[in-house]
Amino acid sequence: MKWFYKYFVNGLIVIVPIALTAVVVVNIFAFTELLLGQYLPIHFPGLALAVVLCLIVFIGWLSSHWISKKLIGYCEQVVGSIPVVKFIYNSVKQISTAVFESQKLLENAVLVPYPHPGVKTLGFVMPELSAPLAAQFSEDHVCVFIPMSLNLTSGFNILIPRRDIIPLDVTSESALQYVITAGAIMPRCNDSNN
Incomplete structure (x- = not known):
C-alpha cells in the first residue's frame, strides 16, 4: 500500500496547485462578467479578460508612482495591525513576490x-x-x-x-x-x- 500512498500524494501535489489556480482564475472572470453584465450595455466574449488585464496593468502603473506607493504603504500598515490578517497577507505577498520574480x-x-x-x-x-x-x-x-x-x-x-x-x-x-x-x-x- 506504500506505493498507493506515494502516488496519491504525488498526484495531489500536481493537481492541487493547478486546481486552485483554475478556481481562482475562473472565479475572477465569472465575477468580472457578472459585474460587467449588470453595469455595461455592451457585452462580447473576452470582455472580462480585457477588463481584468487592463485593471492589473493599471494597478501596476499606480503602484509605481510616489503617491500611490505612500497609499499602498499606508494600507499595508493598516492590514499589518490586524493579527491574523497580517500573517495571511504577508505570507501571500511573499509567496506571490517569489513566484512572479522567480x-x-x-x-x-x-x-x-x-x-x-x-x-x-x-x-x-x-x-x-x-x-x-x-x-x-x-x-x-x-x-x-x-x-x-x-x-x-x-x-x-x-x-x-x-x-x-x-x-x-x-x-x-x-x-x-x-x-x-x-x-x-x-x-x-x-x-x-x-
Whole structure:
C-alpha cells in the first residue's frame, strides 16, 4: 500500500496547485462578467479578460508612482495591525513576490559541494543574506537554492561560503531544463552559438 500512498500524494501535489489556480482564475472572470453584465450595455466574449488585464496593468502603473506607493504603504500598515490578517497577507505577498520574480531569482546558476564534499550539485544563487543570518558567519556566505530534479517547486536552501561556489556561464533556461529533465538536457553556454 506504500506505493498507493506515494502516488496519491504525488498526484495531489500536481493537481492541487493547478486546481486552485483554475478556481481562482475562473472565479475572477465569472465575477468580472457578472459585474460587467449588470453595469455595461455592451457585452462580447473576452470582455472580462480585457477588463481584468487592463485593471492589473493599471494597478501596476499606480503602484509605481510616489503617491500611490505612500497609499499602498499606508494600507499595508493598516492590514499589518490586524493579527491574523497580517500573517495571511504577508505570507501571500511573499509567496506571490517569489513566484512572479522567480525568473530573476533562478538566473545565476552555480555548482556547489552538496550533499557532501567531493560532489557537485547545480543550484541557483538567491538574494543576499539578511543581517541576522550574515552575522552568524565569520566569512562571506551565500544562500543557494538546490531544486529537486523533475520538480522546481521543491528543493533545499543551503548557506555556503562564497569561496565554495563555482559560477557557471550557462543560460538560465538551459540550467532549468537540466534540473527539470533530471540531467537529460545538459546546460548550454551563454553564447547563443554554442
